[in-house]
Amino acid sequence: MAEQxxxxxAMYYILLALLRPGHGYGMMQRIRELSxxxxxxxxxxxxxxxxxxNREGLIVLTGExxxxxxxxxxxxxxxxxxxxxxxxKQLVEDGAILEEGDI
Amino acid sequence: xxxxxxxxxxxxxxLGENEKFYSDMEAKGWRLVKRGGxxxxxxxxxxxxxxxxxxVSAPGFLEEANMSEAQLAVFADCGWExxxxxxxxxxxxxxxxxxxxxxxxxPRQQAATLRNMRTGLWAWLPVAALxxxxxxxxxxxxxxxxSQVWADVQKSWVVNTxxxxxxGVFLVWxxxxxxxxxxSVTRTYRRLRKGIPLDHAPKKRxxxxxxxxxxxxxxxxxxxxxxxxxxxxLRPRELPEEPxxxxxxxxxxxxxxxxxxxxxDQESELSHGRSLMAEYWETAEYKEDSTLLRQDVYRLGSAxxxxxxxxxxxxxxxxxxxxxxFEPIEIPGLDGAWAADRLEVVAVKGRYAAYITxxxxxxxxxxxxLNAVAERWG
Numbered sequence: 001m002a003e004q005x006x007x008x009x010a011m012y013y014i015l016l017a018l019l020r021p022g023h024g025y026g027m028m029q030r031i032r033e034l035s036x037x038x039x040x041x042x043x044x045x046x047x048x049x050x051x052x053x054n055r056e057g058l059i060v061l062t063g064e065x066x067x068x069x070x071x072x073x074x075x076x077x078x079x080x081x082x083x084x085x086x087x088x089k090q091l092v093e094d095g096a097i098l099e100e101g102d103i
Numbered sequence: 104x105x106x107x108x109x110x111x112x113x114x115x116x117x118l119g120e121n122e123k124f125y126s127d128m129e130a131k132g133w134r135l136v137k138r139g140g141x142x143x144x145x146x147x148x149x150x151x152x153x154x155x156x157x158x159v160s161a162p163g164f165l166e167e168a169n170m171s172e173a174q175l176a177v178f179a180d181c182g183w184e185x186x187x188x189x190x191x192x193x194x195x196x197x198x199x200x201x202x203x204x205x206x207x208x209x210p211r212q213q214a215a216t217l218r219n220m221r222t223g224l225w226a227w228l229p230v231a232a233l234x235x236x237x238x239x240x241x242x243x244x245x246x247x248x249x250s251q252v253w254a255d256v257q258k259s260w261v262v263n264t265x266x267x268x269x270x271g272v273f274l275v276w277x278x279x280x281x282x283x284x285x286x287s288v289t290r291t292y293r294r295l296r297k298g299i300p301l302d303h304a305p306k307k308r309x310x311x312x313x314x315x316x317x318x319x320x321x322x323x324x325x326x327x328x329x330x331x332x333x334x335x336x337l338r339p340r341e342l343p344e345e346p347x348x349x350x351x352x353x354x355x356x357x358x359x360x361x362x363x364x365x366x367x368d369q370e371s372e373l374s375h376g377r378s379l380m381a382e383y384w385e386t387a388e389y390k391e392d393s394t395l396l397r398q399d400v401y402r403l404g405s406a407x408x409x410x411x412x413x414x415x416x417x418x419x420x421x422x423x424x425x426x427x428x429f430e431p432i433e434i435p436g437l438d439g440a441w442a443a444d445r446l447e448v449v450a451v452k453g454r455y456a457a458y459i460t461x462x463x464x465x466x467x468x469x470x471x472x473l474n475a476v477a478e479r480w481g
Contacts (some may be wrong), residue, residue, distance in 0.1 A: 025180030044206030
């Protein structure tokens with residue numbers, strides 16, 4: 001697996017969506033739900049990121065349903081997602097001072 | 104009503120221009136069904152507004168070039184109908200007003216698809232070097248050196264001006280397209296990397312390109328037509344017993360015996376042609392006593408050009424292969440005359456220049472040949 005740096009928004013949401021295994025279109029629907037409609041992921045972005053994460057071992061191909069391919073998150077993917085979540089949480093906590101005083 | 108229509112499409116690297124082109128065609132009632140190398144095929148439909156998008160599939164070295172079925176399925180699930188593909192481009196369509204999302208939310212992700220396309224721009228260089236280097240070496244070794252190769256080019260310019268022009272225009276055309284592609288791909292890539300989305304409906308900026316491209320293609324067609332006319336005119340015919348042009352025959356040198364064929368069964372022939380630079384006559388004559396006379400006579404645009412061309416003829420000669428191999432000879436009636444050590448002479452008078460090879464056993468009389476030429480040119 002490649003050395004883990006900060007994740008792109010697309011990677012983060014795809015891994016989140018794949019906590020429930022599924023195919024490309026299902027992932028896009030799930031990402032829209034998870035982001036409250038804020039993030040509409042296009043097929044170009046989705047497929048590019050899926051290929052990359054598959055190569056890096058963060059997700060795995062679990063089977064095919066007609067032309068569609070089903071993916072699931074791997075243990076490495078879960079760890080990476082958790083690390084990123086903690087990093088983001090820490091960032092938000094560190095930024096809490098923004099709500100305390102006058103800016 | 105026409106059943107299909109073919110139209111020239113924008114270049115592969117003009118992503119936004121291609122998208123707009125196909126959308127505009129559909130608005131006029133022509134739907135894309137197939138993209139070829141230069142032309143796209145359309146079928147008639149009710150005019151409607153549709154979005155077209157292109158996806159670049161530029162794989163890295165040893166990577167799968169085609170988009171997979173699964174990848175196409177993801178596009179289809181999103182509302183993008185796969186239409187056709189050609190080379191690096193995959194073309195998708197969605198009716199206007201559909202909720203099919205754009206391919207990339209972040210232009211930086213789309214930039215990644217252009218990275219390999221950008222790298223690939225230079226991939227032809229080592230391939231071209233691998234092909235050209237042996238060819239150049241072979242050409243140099245066959246011709247004897249760079250000066251012989253250059254003389255060969257100069258002679259081709261005089262004899263086949265249209266052909267050399269065609270090749271020159273082709274090189275300019277290829278270089279123009281390469282530079283334009285390099286500029287366009289790099290510009291698009293940098294804009295996407297900066298987060299500037301692709302312009303899906305660029306304003307017309309192709310007028311200059313169309314004018315340049317059209318002019319170059321028209322010039323190439325013109326050169327090809329000229330080449331065709333030249334080739335048709337150059338058809339060899341039997342060499343007349345009595346010369347009907349500014350060339351000599353063996354009878355002028357006192358060889359009056361019957362003609363025969365060469366050891367390769369070639370008849371005595373005359374070819375008369377015309378290029379943009381010169382009118383020329385090429386003869387080959389064989390006699391039973393094993394004498395052979397070959398000559399190339401040129402009528403150029405001016406006396407200066409003829410004198411300059413004489414030097415090219417010496418360097419390009421079959422045996423002498425250099426100016427130094429030819430000794431100048433004073434011949435009344437000629438502006439310049441040179442003879443090599445046996446076999447070859449070069450002569451100039453006014454706009455005429457000639458290169459003559461004579462093989463006649465032990466008889467080598469360059470003065471006789473050059474005097475015959477001077478008499479013929481009067």
